Amino acid sequence: AAAAAEGSSGRRDAEAELNLPPGFRFHPTDDELVVHYLCRKVAGQPQPVPIIAEVDLYKFNPWDLPERALFGSREWYFFTPRDRKYPNGSRPNRSAGTGYWKATGADKPVAPKESGGRTVGIKKALVFYSGRAPRGVKTDWIMHEYRIAEADRAPGKKGSLKVTPLDEWVLCRLYNKKNNWEKLKVEQDMAVEAGPNGEVMDALATDAMSDSFQTH
């Protein structure tokens, strides 16, 4: 599909390779990511489609990660090894590349209907800071980390989720606040509603897209 190829700049585009009808793309809900992608990964089951790259995110600066994704022009998905050093993932920062990721906001429980409202995963938002803590400079790079809820990691709690070496994986969505598909779409729509600014917003959106990789 034309748009699926867009933004992949010659690199492999796992989304385009699916040959979906025009206009269809990966826009998963939190529930879908946890149930169909993270849980299956952790349980050692095959992925519905092979579109999420395995990358150790903490080895790179965020702006060097998009090219390591299997697809995406505005947000990128990765499986990354779960940090062993701080199993409860609640520490203030995690060094990565030349800076560190710092948790922001409250963790959000992911409790899919299919699971009878039981909390299966936890969604955590992090912001990338350039430089050394505590003097790091906040950037516009955001990561949403999805991990299996601790309760589910207890042996025997749920067959498909029993502890195995594999369940060290977490699923991450990376994007740049200044270049966010959802955000831009809203801004554009709002702008179109708002009036003459419409064109301005569109221009702004285009800019944001073109320099997303430098922004930090």
Add this chain to the structure above:
Amino acid sequence: AAAAAEGSSGRRDAEAELNLPPGFRFHPTDDELVVHYLCRKVAGQPQPVPIIAEVDLYKFNPWDLPERALFGSREWYFFTPRDRKYPNGSRPNRSAGTGYWKATGADKPVAPKESGGRTVGIKKALVFYSGRAPRGVKTDWIMHEYRIAEADRAPGKKGSLKVTPLDEWVLCRLYNKKNNWEKLKVEQDMAVEAGPNGEVMDALATDAMSDSFQTH
């Protein structure tokens, strides 16, 4: 897919019927809508997938339209007959149901790369007002109308776009501002970033979804 069925409340769900992998859904760009769906419709060519219902939008109030769409829980797509009375679509309002649609903001040209940057379509945003103009009450129901650019409707200008009875069609996206997929996703993400409000925002989002059909 779980989420594709979500919100379709027992009605036919043309998106779910495509059996896409989990997390994939119809999130077309303006270019995709115009090139792959509207242009093909207008040219009498088959649609890539039969997911856009033909409905005369102006016969209904917006909150009665979602149930007439072939899929969608937060935004709905329709082909509707192009208004013959005001071919230039620039008049201030168009009566529909017990109210009228009023253009808002600037029209946005849609000029896909595939078309060498030539303007192929025009995107127009409209807001629904309840009651009689000029005393109508503004609602949260928004329509994005995509029509073929006038230039392209001149006979012979472009084979696949030459004037035929069919090119009276326009493509419309309907949604409620208070219940917008893109907007909610951003609000939720921003909220998660923002902090404790995270949970509040999620609650708010859920509410908005559940009462979307009543909102007006």
